[in-house]
Amino acid sequence: MTDRDSLWLFGYGSLIWRPAIPFAERRPARAGGYERRFYQGSTDHRGVPEAPGRVVTLVPSAAASCHGVAYRVAPPDVDAVLYTLDVREKGGYTRLELPIDVLGDESRTVTALTYVAAPDNPNWLGPASLAAIARQIAGSRGPSGTGREYLVRLAAALRELAVDDPHVFDLEREVDALALT
Numbered sequence: 042m043t044d045r046d047s048l049w050l051f052g053y054g055s056l057i058w059r060p061a062i063p064f065a066e067r068r069p070a071r072a073g074g075y076e077r078r079f080y081q082g083s084t085d086h087r088g089v090p091e092a093p094g095r096v097v098t099l100v101p102s103a104a105a106s107c108h109g110v111a112y113r114v115a116p117p118d119v120d121a122v123l124y125t126l127d128v129r130e131k132g133g134y135t136r137l138e139l140p141i142d143v144l145g146d147e148s149r150t151v152t153a154l155t156y157v158a159a160p161d162n163p164n165w166l167g168p169a170s171l172a173a174i175a176r177q178i179a180g181s182r183g184p185s186g187t188g189r190e191y192l193v194r195l196a197a198a199l200r201e202l203a204v205d206d207p208h209v210f211d212l213e214r215e216v217d218a219l220a221l222t
């Protein structure tokens with residue numbers, strides 16, 4: 042099977058640690074020109090409409106790169122996977138195709154589909170101080186669990202990939218400190 046026969050997906054948030062989709066291959070990957078930020082409100086997974094949680098999105102940043110995971114989806118599974126992800130990411134995310142570097146012994150660049158939340162979506166929360174974002178994450182709970190669980194699982198998954206993401210790890214320390222008070 043060639044890359045042309047498959048769909049590549051780029052996961053940079055919960056798709057790293059909870060893909061919940063069939064895939065033929067999983068590899069570390071990097072998207073240049075973007076950084077991961079907790080700028081998206083979650084009213085359907087890690088919060089509720091009256092008290093949104095915060096989850097990650099990709100934010101353009103020319104000098105940055107975001108590490109995550111690339112999934113190759115086999116042709117027979119593409120339609121079902123896209124349906125599943127469209128439902129899962131319905132809270133303000135849209136599809137975006139972008140070049141990513143699939144890393145490993147046979148590194149290469151492929152075009153991948155990912156889901157991003159842009160500032161014009163109704164759940165966008167945008168930038169805030171580290172302390173304010175941490176308080177919102179620490180206090181949020183929705184149908185899929187707590188904001189803290191999302192953050193902790195993302196941080197653990199990034200450590201497994203040997204990825205240093207100061208935004209995620211600084212927030213994790215802030216949220217842990219709030220739990221001690």
